[in-house]
Amino acid sequence: MKETMPDAETSDADLLLCFSQGNSAAMDQLVGRYRQALFSWLLGMTGNRADAEDLYQDVWFRVIRHAGRFNDVSFRAWLWKIARNLLIDFRRKRKPDVSLDAVEDEDDVPLIDQLAARDRGPAKAVELDDMTKRVMHAVATLPEVQREVFLMRVQADLSFSEIAETLDIPLNTALGRMHDAMAKLKKLLAEEART
Amino acid sequence: MKTKTTFTEIDSLEKELAGIAPLVRQGFLKAGGPSAEIDEAIRAEAARHAGGQRNRLAWPLYRTLAAVAAFALLLGGSIQLHISRQDSLNHPSTPRTSASETALSAKSAENGPGLANLLLEIQGLNEDGFFRPEEDESLWL
Numbered sequence: 001m002k003e004t005m006p007d008a009e010t011s012d013a014d015l016l017l018c019f020s021q022g023n024s025a026a027m028d029q030l031v032g033r034y035r036q037a038l039f040s041w042l043l044g045m046t047g048n049r050a051d052a053e054d055l056y057q058d059v060w061f062r063v064i065r066h067a068g069r070f071n072d073v074s075f076r077a078w079l080w081k082i083a084r085n086l087l088i089d090f091r092r093k094r095k096p097d098v099s100l101d102a103v104e105d106e107d108d109v110p111l112i113d114q115l116a117a118r119d120r121g122p123a124k125a126v127e128l129d130d131m132t133k134r135v136m137h138a139v140a141t142l143p144e145v146q147r148e149v150f151l152m153r154v155q156a157d158l159s160f161s162e163i164a165e166t167l168d169i170p171l172n173t174a175l176g177r178m179h180d181a182m183a184k185l186k187k188l189l190a191e192e193a194r195t
Numbered sequence: 196m197k198t199k200t201t202f203t204e205i206d207s208l209e210k211e212l213a214g215i216a217p218l219v220r221q222g223f224l225k226a227g228g229p230s231a232e233i234d235e236a237i238r239a240e241a242a243r244h245a246g247g248q249r250n251r252l253a254w255p256l257y258r259t260l261a262a263v264a265a266f267a268l269l270l271g272g273s274i275q276l277h278i279s280r281q282d283s284l285n286h287p288s289t290p291r292t293s294a295s296e297t298a299l300s301a302k303s304a305e306n307g308p309g310l311a312n313l314l315l316e317i318q319g320l321n322e323d324g325f326f327r328p329e330e331d332e333s334l335w336l
Contacts, residue, residue, distance in 0.1 A: 019241070022249035027241035031234075040223035056229050060237045064244050135215060136222040154216045155223065160205055175204050182211050 005029075012075035020068045027067075031060060034079060041080070041155040044139065044147065045087055055090060059083045077162040080152060084166060138188040146181035149174055 005025045006018055012033070018026035038059065042052040062082050072078040142150060152163045164174040315321035 019245060020248065022245045024238075024242040024245035027245070028238060031237055031241075035234075036224065036228050039229050040220075040226070043223065043226060053229050053233050057233050057236055061240055064237075064241050067244075132218050132222040132225070135218040139219055139222075151219075153212065154219050160208075175208065178208055179204070182208060182215075185215060186211075 013070070016067050016070050016075060019064075027064060030063075030075075034076070037155050037157065038079065038083060041151050042083065042087070044151045044155065045144075046090075047140065051090065055083070055086055058086050062086070074162060076156065077158060077166050080156050080158060081166045084148075134189060134192045135185075138185050138192070141188060142181050142184060146177050146184065149177040150181040150185075153178060 004023070006015055006023070006029055008029075010018070010026075010029070012030060015026040015030045019030070039052060039056050042055045042059075043049065046052045046055065059079070059082050063079065070078060072081075139147065139150065148167070149163055152158045152166065153160070158166065160174050160178070161171055164171040167174065312321060
């Protein structure tokens with residue numbers, strides 16, 4: 001069977017179907033679509049690049065192995081459901097939680113700063129502009145339940161009803177968490193701007 | 196009017212988000228994506244799994260071919276058997292002489308005129324021997 005590259009407009013569900021029929025190029029395309037968003041979400045939730053990479057790989061391995069079982073309405077929601085379940089398992093195994101702006105022992109550098117510098121070397125470290133840096137710090141200080149909803153909306157681009165379904169919570173709870181997250185971010189950013 | 200309240204809330208949340216979301220995305224984008232090794236591992240796993248799927252899908256074809264071959268073999272055997280039976284019905288073969296039959300015929304030969312003549316000759320009662328041609332008579336005497 002010769003592999004044909006699915007075109008860019010093929011839906012996620014069709015790509016998954018193509019992959020289930022033996023077309024690995026379809027999975028490459030699907031991974032490409034969610035590469036940055038999923039990794040960013042995991043990075044935001046774990047605050048640690050190595051953990052985010054491990055989880056990112058596990059999520060895709062699970063998608064690959066269970067592609068034939070996909071029967072949800074939205075692949076995006078299914079993907080984040082898998083990611084969240086793996087994150088919960090990961091947290092159960094490794095209790096201490098590290099937040100995005102937590103400080104590591106060696107250099108006393110917040111993880112948010114290390115993220116930019118890692119893999120590029122100190123000389124090539126990408127400078128985050130001041131505003132982005134402040135927003136990232138503020139996001140990192142959000143309580144986990146709020147950060148989860150916030151990043152699902154911002155990074156995963158899930159609708160509020162998809163977020164509610166993924167987290168198995170009522171829509172109003174999801175909206176409430178988002179509302180609280182936004183209020184806290186605004187407050188934090190206003191405080192930082194004053195200082 | 197709960198639904199209306201929810202929709203209003205979503206609208207206002209989306210408006211607030213529109214200002215902050217690009218900054219968050221930009222920050223994470225600058226933090227980079229997964230390493231090339233992770234991407235490669237995922238690609239390899241996908242290729243391995245897709246290969247397995249292709250083999251699984253090809254299995255029924257091989258099984259169908261094997262079933263067709265087995266059926267053809269059975270059909271050929273049946274036809275061959277039928278033909279040979281028809282042939283034997285149309286051309287019955289000559290009965291074979293068995294060993295017992297041969298022994299029986301030998302026995303009947305022993306009981307035949309040859310033996311009777313021999314016995315008569317031994318007893319000197321075989322009249323066939325009295326009538327000899329003249330040229331044999333001197334030697335006889």
